[in-house]
Amino acid sequence: MSAALTAATNLAAVDVQIVGNLGTIGYGLAAIGPGIGVGIVWAAYIQSTARQPESAGLTRTYAFLGFAVSEALALLGFVVPFILQTTPS
Template sequence: MEGSLNVIGYGIAALGPGIGVGLVFAAYIQATARQPESASLTRVYMFMGFAVIEALALLGLVLAFALA
């Protein structure tokens, strides 16, 4: 029963980064639609935000296995 609780915990923890990635890409698409000439400038910030959010998701995965 303990192993399945870790999996459920990680599933719940993965909701945050999933929503965060969606918000980052939605903000980039909206910024590019409003000012297409700034797409190359905002692309850097999009990838930085994506990397930070995915690092948090990987941290949750590592903790799920470390606490097992």
């Protein structure tokens, strides 16, 4: 009976490590999209400012708004796996 309990404990430890590794991979994949999004937002801002320099003040506001929304998605990708993580009992 003790050997079965030890085997179950070792299996639970392996499961926690697997879930941790999958969470790390998941966050890495979740950070790709917002990284691309931030690049697109700032590229569009630079291009619009180069075409019409007098509108730089107005478009800067929208650029920071787009940046904030993209970064919020990255933070959600970081936090949600911790919220959904189940603890072994």
